Amino acid sequence: MNLLRQLELEHMKSAIPDFGIGDTVDVHYMIKEGDKERIQVFSGTVIAIQGSGIRRVATVRRLVAGEGVERIFPLHSPRVATVEVKERGLVRRAKLYYLRDREGKGTRVKPNMGKLRFPRSGKGSGIQKTAPKTES
Secondary structure, three states, X not given: OOHHHHHHHHHOOOOOOOOOOOOEEEEEEEEEEOOEEEEEEEEEEEEEEEOOHHHOEEEEEEEEOOEEEEEEEEOOOOOXXXXXXEEOEOOOOXXXXXXXXXXXXXXXXXXXXXXXXXXXXXXXXXXXXXXXOOOO
């Protein structure tokens, strides 16, 4: 195995939930203020996911007092405590940059009421593969 890939696997988190573009998430992020650390929750819609492996980042957008605020979170960073999926979104785009130009109700994403047909964050599909049956 490649040495860099081995180092990446050692430092990757295993507890990142399966989320995708259009989902509403809460990102619990550690903030350092002076000599104290606290966890702040950033809640918003995932508009982009980029990278792979330990370099995977998610761009989350929310509206604060009528202004759009976006933050880019490295998912495997020790500063990201947890990511909670609040609502699944049903979208037909890989990047939702068009939400930047919209206001009010135009920024809403349709909720996904059905179950997922494929994995959304590149992790395992959740379907257990079984060994082929042998006749005896």
